[in-house]
Amino acid sequence: MSHLFCTIAVIALIVPLALSASAQGEKWELVGSKDDIVSYRREVAGSPVIAIRGEAVVDASIVRVASVLLDTARLPQWMDRLAEARRIRTENARHYVEYDRATVPFPLSNRDFVVETRVEVDAAKKQLLLKAHSVVDSSAPVTDLVRGEVLASTFTLTAVDHGQRTRVVAEVHTDPKGSIPKWMVNLTQKSWAHTTIMGLRAQVRKANISDDPEMKALLEKAGCFQ
DSSP: OOOOOOTTGGGGGOOSSOOOOSOSSOOOEEEEEETTEEEEEEOOTTOSSOEEEEEEEESSOHHHHHHHHHOGGGHHHHSTTEEEEEEEEEEETTEEEEEEEEOOOTTSOOEEEEEEEEEEEETTTTEEEEEEEEOOOTTSOOOSSEEOEEEEEEEEEEEETTTTEEEEEEEEEEEOOTTSOHHHHHHHGGGHHHHHHHHHHHHHTOTTOOOOHHHHHHHHHHTOOO
């Protein structure tokens, strides 16, 4: 998904499904707008790392965007520096645990994450939500990497333009752990939303992408197409 914006920022990019801040009631602070992607940041009470939010419209149907986000095997194709992404435990198509490994340039050490993802449909708002957070799971590989923590992460998808395009709101609150100064993490993560959504836009345009039939049926049943 993108261009490398800093050697440390890649740590924030390996969350596959993309991304909600932990705190409630805090105000989002505008970071900037580029390529019709609006980026925000937010302080989170009790946490040294900030939460990040991006808002944009993607030129693809909601089922296509959801299908890309849920295709774990494809994540390394569009997530910067993501070397490995695989499901290690699957309850069903809407609930699974994933292992992700990212390569980080020297002298920083690589990171990995173990993340549980759930898919929810809000029929009243006609939205699909992908919510993720770090978990301890017996299926996860034992490694010598620094294991980061996804404190909270959400992708909220809403069909627009009669289902031809999708409004994407991506939020993430991630702590890479280890010895990296938190002020440095906060400084570099400001580009996360733009980098992530640009990668998503590129991926949905690929000719070999297929819509997930289960997601399509789920979205149709919930009336998520406009």
